[in-house]
Amino acid sequence: MKYLRRLVWYIASRLMILTIVLGLMTIAFYFSMNASNIFIILKDGMAKRAQVVMMDEDEAVLGNYFSASYLRGDPVLAAARNNTNPYDRYSVTGMDHRLTMEWMWSWPWEDTARATVVESIPAVDGRILGSYKAVLPEDQWPVPRWQSGRYDVMLTRENGRWRIRNMTLLKQLDMP
Numbered sequence: 432m433k434y435l436r437r438l439v440w441y442i443a444s445r446l447m448i449l450t451i452v453l454g455l456m457t458i459a460f461y462f463s464m465n466a467s468n469i470f471i472i473l474k475d476g477m478a479k480r481a482q483v484v485m486m487d488e489d490e491a492v493l494g495n496y497f498s499a500s501y502l503r504g505d506p507v508l509a510a511a512r513n514n515t516n517p518y519d520r521y522s523v524t525g526m527d528h529r530l531t532m533e534w535m536w537s538w539p540w541e542d543t544a545r546a547t548v549v550e551s552i553p554a555v556d557g558r559i560l561g562s563y564k565a566v567l568p569e570d571q572w573p574v575p576r577w578q579s580g581r582y583d584v585m586l587t588r589e590n591g592r593w594r595i596r597n598m599t600l601l602k603q604l605d606m607p
Contacts, residue, residue, distance in 0.1 A: 461539030465593075469544055469586055470532055472496055472593045477550050478528040481577060484511045485523040485555065497595045498587065505598075517575045520567070523557035526577075533581075542588040543596075551579035551606045579606040 476496025482488045484507055493502055502508060510516050529551050537544030557574040559567065581604060585597040 458539055462537070465537045465539065465544065466535055468593050469535055469537065469546060472586065472595065473532065473546060473548055473584060474530045476595055477530055477548070480505075480507065481526065481528055481552060483508065484516060485518045485521075485526060485557075485577070498589070501595060501597055520563045521557045521559055521574050523555060523574060525556040526552050527554040528552050537586075544586040544588075544593070546584045546586065547581065547601070548584055549579070549581050549604065551604065552577035553606065579604040 476493070479488070479492060479496060483490050483493060490502075490508065490511075493508075497505075511518075531549045533547045533549060535544065535546040555574045555577065559572045559574075564572070581601045583599045583601050584595055586593050587596045588594075
């Protein structure tokens with residue numbers, strides 16, 4: 432009886448260890464899957480947002496990355512809608528968009544995530560439109576710099592897809 436009890440305890444302890452290891456591996460897999468999906472949504476969404484403002488691209492595509500409630504209140508897009516967009520006087524043909532994720536957290540079983548990112552656009556290719564050359568002084572001809580910043584981003588999973596629900600500018604950065 433003593434040997435049977437030891438055998439059962441040995442098998443049970445090894446099964447428990449195996450179950451714990453497999454559970455941790457599953458959690459790590461889903462966490463990394465969420466992290467990569469969130470980074471792609473942030474990178475592509477923020478780049479598309481800048482393209483909409485700078486290059487007059489269609490704003491409807493932003494619905495793939497942002498929630499509708501955020502798009503209605505985004506101050507950067509509001510400036511583009513209200514004809515106070517500083518890039519309206521320029522023909523922007525390209526840009527170097529950079530996004531660095533500093534921190535991200537999302538439990539595998541939850542539908543919300545939070546991230547801290549730094550967005551910058553160090554180079555913008557473009558030129559002033561001919562109609563503004565006569566009106567503006569020559570020192571205003573270069574394309575204005577994009578305001579870089581550190582953002583606190585809240586994301587939600589809607590119908591299996593991550594979307595940016597809210598972005599809060601934590602600090603404006605002076606980056607080249």
